[in-house]
Amino acid sequence: MSEHPFEGVRTAVIDTVSLAYREQGQGEPVVFVHGSASDLRTWEYQLPAVGAAYRAIVYSRRYARPNEAIPEDADDPMLAHVDDLVALLERLDAVPATVVGHSWGGFVCLLAAIRHPEVVRSLVLLEPPVLSLFVSTPPRPVELLRTLVRRPRTALAIMRFGISTAGPAEKAYRRGDDEAGFEAFGRGVLGEEAFDRLSPARREQAWENVAVDKAQLLGKGFPPLSDDEVRGVRLPTLLMHGERSPAFLRLLTDRLEELLPRVDRVEIPGASHIMHEDNPQAVNEAILGFLKRP
Template sequence: MQSSTLVLKYIVLVSVAAMFFVASPSFAQQKGASSSDMQTREVQINGLSLHYIELGQGTPVVLVHGTLEDYRTWDGQLDALSKGYRLISYSRRYHYPNEWPKDATDFSVTIHATDLAAFIKAINLPPVHLIGHSYGAFIAFLVARDHPGVIRSLTLGEPPMMPLLKTTPEGDALLAAAITRSIATGEAFKQGNDEEGVRRFVNGVLGEGSYEKLPPPVLKRVMDNARELKGESSSRDLFPPTTCEDVQKLKAPTLLLDGERSPKIFRVINDRLEHCLPSVERATIPAASHQMEVENPQAFNEKVLEFIAKH
């Protein structure tokens, strides 16, 4: 049981972080509003302070980022989504610029979901359109399932809900293939060398020299969140078991997004989600891999706006 948990843990780390780096060259090309130019706000929830930005007016839209990311991830969405909505992008627990706790062994999708539900209530939001990417999409799913009263609609960009793979014919093979691409980063983190831990991880996933080729803005953001990867590596309970029956409990209208070039493992998970969800639409973001909101923000925004306008 423990070895199975560790395997799934590393699969999640590989899946959500690797595709971040694949998409990273396009990051510097984004135009328009920049979160780096905006003053962050703070809200106290669950004994900690979370930073966020917001702009626009109307029905709230809340953005939930993935691994090695933070509120700055969504710059490609700021202009488009804030024209008709009150757009809110926050940094999750353990992410820049939030304070880093001494002990991150409680890192899990569950604690992030608890934070998100409390965050929505703490800033007195009416029911929101919730948009999550990767690990953030898994978090958004849990909030929509367990706190339906705070949700108008749900958009999930390739959530790494790996337990669902166990119920698919290809699941074991996909997991085995992914684990062969993983790299152990815990040793470097234990030695206190976060940069070396991230370097080993990136080069282990994408090949030697990949870390050294990261554009400076992307490298800075990655290193700003290096401790988060360290927290995931030391987590005792990264994410909970999830079944089709669990998914069927979600009542909010849901949009599933696929990247046209994303690894097959994400499409298989979305296939399973599409089968299990009671109210679901699905769309593909062309010319994009897992980091779809960065690689093709125009198509991403169009699909999201079309969907949330219905709800």
Template sequence: MKHKHLTAVMPLLVSLLIPITAISASAAKEVEVNGVRLQYVDHGSGEPIVFVHGVPSDLRSWEPVREGFAKKYRFIAYTQRYFGTRPWPDDGKNLTVATLADDLAKFIATLNVGPVHLVGWSYGGQVTTTAAVKNPSLVRSLILYEASVASMLPTDSAEGKAAREDRAKLLAPAIAAAKAGDAVQAAKRLQEAVFQLPPGEFDRLPQDWQTRVLDNARTLPLVFSASPPPVITCDMLKSFARPTLVMHGEKTQAFYALIAEAIGKCVPSAQLVVLPNVGHDGPRRDPAAFTAAVVEFLSSR
């Protein structure tokens, strides 16, 4: 594994305090996948890059980096089933990582754009990793930013144990709110937990961020009660031969950093990049640095 710590790759172009203008709904396209209709944005030309969002979110989470990637690549971001503002096709029983990973594979195949560069962030990184390991022929390269692949968190070290305990403690308020039927509070507490924000700080975030998260708050009871995701092991990743870039923020929680480092050690010739001065919010807080790191990686393939 190659390890790289970026320092001041590019000046910050967008900060947490500057709202991002989300792409209009009229500009989004639709495709039917596994019996559901998924919205997606297709911008630019060149080698296709498919972006997979986290929780609770949708394709709008990638707006800070869309223009940067579309200058050189075909940027494709989609909203996974149950996310976004559309009515659900059922009661949510199919919201599992396994289902979403299968949707992703079918999405790529239906658009006939594979093999693609596949980018996943957080929960989206878990979905992309699951899809990539199962369908390597659809993947040109895999890029993960703080993928929440919990099965890769070390279990044989005090550091790994402490990270699990901290994670459970941080998520407890959001899970409790979801179980109590308050999805909005669950979404707010989850954002504050994973982005390391002070209590109540969610209400002071840019309006576009708040809107996107609250639009997707209804998914959290489903996510928290879903069946466990498919287990990803180091042995599985050792046989994954596609070029892989694994990233985490310098200031992120140990949970994400340890998972990123573990994945980087297991995937053959993976490159690990640490983005300076950011946490789990890297693609939004410093979209220029995130974009530059990915473009540099892709340009060297």
């Protein structure tokens, strides 16, 4: 990564929020929305590859570096990020756009397509954590029981994630031990091996955004999402999952594949949850192949 990672970034002002962004190329707009523990830097391998044939735009969501930091004890509701994305597309004259979202950012993209289909041309979703298709956050026992009856593998995977990852991370953050929260969540979402492989620069990027992740984990959770809302997304959609991603993320992607009416799916070899960093060549090939379809 560059010694000056934010050199040359531009700023778009959306109401009272400033969003840092970069763009490269011309043509149909393709906008990238990052997930947790990251910012626009996570797309460093996608911007030049996609920007060679399209107008590629990467941005940092509100409160992510180098934007203004999140106020202490503030919530960070997902729907605010949906509104930011829609407003940014309009501000940059990038409507309609293909939106590419990773993890938390993928959920943002899906909600944008549901609520504002006029601004989205097509979707590329990299393991969005659509837990609210099954349970609230935090889950109610009756929801877990219902999911256990209907989709036992998914229910067990969600419970394991809560017990081994989300629960310990939340407890650590609440007692003020941000390092332990960061470690618990990172290892649970990426897997032990992938977390240990992170470069010092990538760990630094994640740590610089830890306050945002903390706010999201301790906040009100994901917005409700119904099967019918997902079925109503009639846009061309590409789903990706990492070969080595945790089971609960693969199972959530399975459900999206069942519900979305115009969907393709690709497995990224050798990759965990941050597949666009683990195997950027395969991810770029999948995105570009999808974009070239009539």
